Amino acid sequence: METFKVGLIRVLTTEDQEVLLAHGKTIMEIFPGIEVETKCIPDQYEGIHSEELCRIAIPKIVETAKTFQDADMLIVSCADDPGVEEIRKEIPGIPVTGGGETTAALALKYGEKIGVLGITDYAPAAYRRLLYGKMILGKPDGVDSTLDLLTPEGRASTLKKGMELKEQGAQVIALACTGLGTIGIAGELEETTGLPVIDPVIAEGLFAYFEKVRRSSHRIGQRQ
Template sequence: MKTYKVGVIRVLTTEDETVLNCHGKLLERYYPMFQVTSRCISEQFEGVHDEETERQSIPKVVALAEEIYREGFDAVIVSCAGDPGVEEARKLLPIPVVGAGESVATLSLFFGERPAVLGILDAAPKAYRRLFGDKIVSCEKGQGIQSTLDLMTEEGFAKTVEKGREQKAAGADVIALSCTGMSTIGIAPSLEEALGIPVMDPVLCEGLMTLFALRRAEAAELMKGEIHHAK
């Protein structure tokens, strides 16, 4: 089996190796062909949670993506639903640069036509708004939910399920999770079982889109070679 070196960028500054590597470990579990190295941007100990922190993070993400490319990695994943720096880095680098948000939104539309966004904020990230357009049912969070830590309590999980049920009743046929921390705690399968509709896990989605981008690039090179040989 061919392996791919994948660099994961975390937008939360941390010295805790377990926190830093948790998304990478999930990716390696879901996609055994990935060899993942995780890095985090500097001086953002509360991560990206509003327009100002997103603005601050963009040049840091781009610089880190360039560093990862120079070290010989095959792809870069920005493991954040807001996709900070993804568009900018993609213009500079010849390898795939994939964001969690665009991955969730894209795959949600494969599984449903009336997506709802469920996370820890009241507003949907930009990729969700761009790709969903007027198809979006709602963007919600469970009552009292402020962070992924709240989701880890019995009450927090129950409130999130309750909000998901409201979204389903309003017409949603797929739930797009909008926080990568929800992948960390593995909430998607439990939500899917409780709601009875697809629930899109951000880390699972970003990995699938990265694998597709890598395989697509290989197929394009193979096709070029066959055309050249035919001539």
């Protein structure tokens, strides 16, 4: 099977290799034939949890994107999709996506009322654009950054907020922070709420897998 190479950018600066490689590991375990190389941007130890931090991160993300060699696709593993449009302009000809637009697109398959569960008081741009008029926004109490999700209190608060979104009429929960993918809470949220839950790490991996299959199918078609 031909390998499809993905360059994945983490917007959380970390020296912890387990944390750094977590998203790429998940994608490679689920989607066959995908090889992920992961890099994180510098000096962003709390990741992105505000519009100001997003603005600061974008130039770093673009520069990091330029350092990948021979990547078939680039993923900015963040639900805010910071730098995605800028990378598309700077590196034309290579597919680029992020955790936000992929998650929002998949959520539409499951209903008209989308519970958007993240760590900010606002929905990321892709959610606002793609889910306009369909969102029910929820932020767990006491969770203000990706690091808060790593605590037992942060996890419990996230599960509680998921139930609140269901009670407000949500038909599906779209996670709006890839840190929620890092802690692998989607399955537990599904058990707790009974709703389908879209994990942004898996969503961006699915889009990469589709790109791999799309290219392979085109080559097969050309040979026939």
